[in-house]
Amino acid sequence: MGLGVRITKRLPDFDLEVSFSLGPEQILAIVGPSGAGKTTILRAVAGLERPDAGRIVFNETIWFDRRQKLHAAPQKRRVGYVSQGYGLFPHLTVEKNVAFAASKPQKVGQLLDLFGIAHLAQVRPARISGGERQRVALAQALAAEPGLLLLDEPFSALDFRTKELLRDKLVEMKQLLALPMLVVTHDLEEAALLADRILPVVAGAVDAHWLPAGLRYVPAALYPASGPDSQTLPSRWPWPARCAP
Numbered sequence: 059m060g061l062g063v064r065i066t067k068r069l070p071d072f073d074l075e076v077s078f079s080l081g082p083e084q085i086l087a088i089v090g091p092s093g094a095g096k097t098t099i100l101r102a103v104a105g106l107e108r109p110d111a112g113r114i115v116f117n118e119t120i121w122f123d124r125r126q127k128l129h130a131a132p133q134k135r136r137v138g139y140v141s142q143g144y145g146l147f148p149h150l151t152v153e154k155n156v157a158f159a160a161s162k163p164q165k166v167g168q169l170l171d172l173f174g175i176a177h178l179a180q181v182r183p184a185r186i187s188g189g190e191r192q193r194v195a196l197a198q199a200l201a202a203e204p205g206l207l208l209l210d211e212p213f214s215a216l217d218f219r220t221k222e223l224l225r226d227k228l229v230e231m232k233q234l235l236a237l238p239m240l241v242v243t244h245d246l247e248e249a250a251l252l253a254d255r256i257l258p259v260v261a262g263a264v265d266a267h268w269l270p271a272g273l274r275y276v277p278a279a280l281y282p283a284s285g286p287d288s289q290t291l292p293s294r295w296p297w298p299a300r301c302a303p
Contacts, residue, residue: 060084060238061206065102065112065122074098074262080206082117085232085239087253089246089269095262096242100208103240104139105132116206138199138207142214144191145198146183152194153179160201169197173227189220193227200235207239213248225251246270 061080066073074095080086088096101107103114105121108129114122121130139145146155152175157166170176173193183191192212199207212228213221229252232239243249246269249256258268 060117061103061240062113062115063099063103065099065109065114067098067102067107067109069095069098069262072262076257076259076262076264078257078264080238080240081254082238083232083236084254085228085241085252086255086257087249088240088242088257088259089244089249090259090265091268092244094259096259097210099259100139100210100240100242103206104137104208105130105135106139136202136205138202138204140192140195140199140207140209140212142211144183144195146191146194148183151180151182152186155183155194156197156201158201159198161203165201165203169200172231173197187220189216189224192216192224196224196227196231200231204237207237209239209241211242211244214244221248228252 060082063079064077066075068074071093072095076095076099078086088099090096098107102109102122109122109124111124112122113120113124116135119130120126120128121135122128147158150158153166153170156169157163160166167176170179173196175190175193175197178186178190178194183194186194196212209228213224216224225248228239231237241249241252243252256269258265260268
């Protein structure tokens with residue numbers, strides 16, 4: 059099934075209007091210049107922003123539908139969200155940061171081992187490197203056993219070697235967990251290495267011409283061009299009858 063998104067939202071400088079899908083085990087990279095609306099898309103999927111119109115569906119569950127006046131709260135969406143600032147609690151140790159989000163206590167040790175940070179379990183975030191903090195943030199996001207992982211510029215502040223190691227870990231994680239991911243990045247090389255598909259967004263709209271020659275754009279749109287509230291939906295996307303509890 060996966061994720062289906064068709065939304066519009068008025069922003070200060072332009073109207074965001076995008077339509078795309080994400081398969082059950084895919085990584086979709088959202089790329090584009092700064093201020094293009096990439097983070098707003100992620101926040102809308104997470105439930106932190108309410109679109110003006112459209113629909114968001116994940117695995118047969120409606121997360122947002124403007125016409126039906128449905129907007130599932132973030133905690134009902136089972137989304138792991140890693141923001142640019144990592145989102146860690148500075149007063150908690152690495153172990154307690156991961157445990158805070160854990161659905162099962164035994165997941166904490168497993169995730170610390172998976173990301174190679176078990177030796178930092180009793181250390182607070184201020185005393186570890188940026189790469190280590192990013193690993194903790196990823197472990198924390200996965201501790202709640204999300205159905206979808208959202209990453210906002212996950213490697214932008216890291217040195218080349220650390221960035222390379224975490225890219226490899228992300229691909230490995232995808233294969234291990236069969237977890238769909240949306241990754242926002244301004245780094246086209248990163249997008250090409252990580253993603254199954256690339257969604258270029260410029261000034262709130264999908265713009266394949268923004269990509270350089272040689273980087274292939276695979277269209278990700280699912281929805282008809284008749285507007286975000288259209289009820290004429292493609293037959294290959296089985297829209298659900300239920301919504302998030």
